[in-house]
Amino acid sequence: MQNITITQDNRNIKKALKECFKDYKVSVVNGKGTAYGWKEIMIETGLTFDEKNKIRESIYKEAYKIIKEVGKCIYTYTDDMNYEHEQVILQVK
Numbered sequence: 001m002q003n004i005t006i007t008q009d010n011r012n013i014k015k016a017l018k019e020c021f022k023d024y025k026v027s028v029v030n031g032k033g034t035a036y037g038w039k040e041i042m043i044e045t046g047l048t049f050d051e052k053n054k055i056r057e058s059i060y061k062e063a064y065k066i067i068k069e070v071g072k073c074i075y076t077y078t079d080d081m082n083y084e085h086e087q088v089i090l091q092v093k
Contacts, residue, residue: 006030009073010039016070017043020062037075038087041067045092052092059092 004012007030014028024045031038043059045052067074067088075087 004072006073013070016066040089042091056092
């Protein structure tokens with residue numbers, strides 16, 4: 001298996017998301033400092049509030065599917081109830 005840097009992983013995720021969401025602005029950055037392992041992903045639709053709410057759920061589902069397929073450097077954490085979560089913040093604006 002090939003080693004991949006977090007920066008390259010972010011680029012790969014952004015490229016895949018841009019291919020899927022061609023009409024939207026996509027940004028993928030890594031957290032800074034103590035939030036270093038978190039991926040902060042934003043998809044800016046430019047739609048009105050009502051238009052965006054109609055498609056928001058489908059955007060989230062498709063984006064998470066792409067992130068899981070393409071992302072190789074996704075860190076996880078375990079909460080107090082012992083559930084494992086991925087360190088990804090996805091926003092649709």
